[in-house]
Amino acid sequence: MMNFNAQLVFKKNFKEAKTVWDVISSLITSEQVDIFNFEELHISKLKIRQQIVSYFQVEGDGYSIDFDYNANSQINILFIDNVKIRLDKFENILKPLFQNTSFLQGRIYNQEYDIWQNMHDIGYYESSGKDYSHLLKKSNGMPYPLEATIIDTSSNPGRYIFHDGYIEFIGSTMWFGREFLNSLNSDIGKMKELSFITTECFDNYIKIITHDELFVENDGTEDKQRHLRNLLYLS
Structure with missing residues (x-):
């Protein structure tokens, strides 16, 4: 059992928030949770479902689901942060979402690694006391007086890029809709x-496993991550 984050991406026409809630609510062990869409605290899971229309954000017991x-x-994104569960159990819970025809892609990841692999702001490094002297830098491309030097993350193995209709990201375990x-x-x-790389094929989706642990900083998997990205995102 480990703590991890997960991200699932769906087509823009996927508006089934109640369906998402019905699937992921079993991850929530407490009956009372905080839901911010309605500015209410400690309400029941049943009441949350009754109030959901299109989107939701809940927190409780150290996790958050958004x-x-x-x-x-133009995509719908499900974020599941800091959940503690066996991966096989987690995958079994989410299987109805993987099988949905609107499902595009999903991954699990380490949040700290994800943040620093995509952090451009030098001020954030300085306020966190993290050395950035060895990192590549570039201009933010803004005209004077807004021009500033930022961290160049374009070669980072764990970078993510938002495209029209999907996100270019990687994870040690990933799921993709076949289409x-x-x-x-x-x-x-x-x-x-x-x-x-291990691939497992199901009716509507494919599971890709590259590493048995989450990708983290300096774990020796950088070449694996780059190779995986190059094979996935050819278009």
Whole structure:
């Protein structure tokens, strides 16, 4: 059992917030949770379901669950933060979402690693007391007086990029809807040839495992992460 974060991405026409809630609510062990959409604290899971219309954000027992729409990329995203559960049990709970025809992609990840792999702001490094002298830097591309030097994350193995209709991200365990994976022209055949990648095929989705632990800083998996990204996102 471990603590991890998860991210699931759905097509823009997926508006089934109650369906998402019905699936993920079993992750919540307490009957009273905080839900911020309605500015109410410590209300029952049943009452939450009754009030959900399109999106929701809840917290409780150290975790948070957020289902929201990203207008720039035109996708719906489910964030599950700091959940503590066996991965096989977690996957079994989420299986109805993986099987949904609107499901695009999903992953598990370490939040701290994810933050620093995508952190551009030098001020954040300084306020956190984290050394950045060895990192690549570039201009933010803004005109004077807004121009500033930022951290260049474009070569980081754990970077994520929002595209129209999906997110270019990686994780040690990932799930992809078959239709979406085909649209990326991902090299599944090559993945199956590599000893460090395991693929499991289901009716509507494919599971890809690259590492038995979450990716973290300086864990020696950087080349694996880059190789995985290059095979997944060819389009």
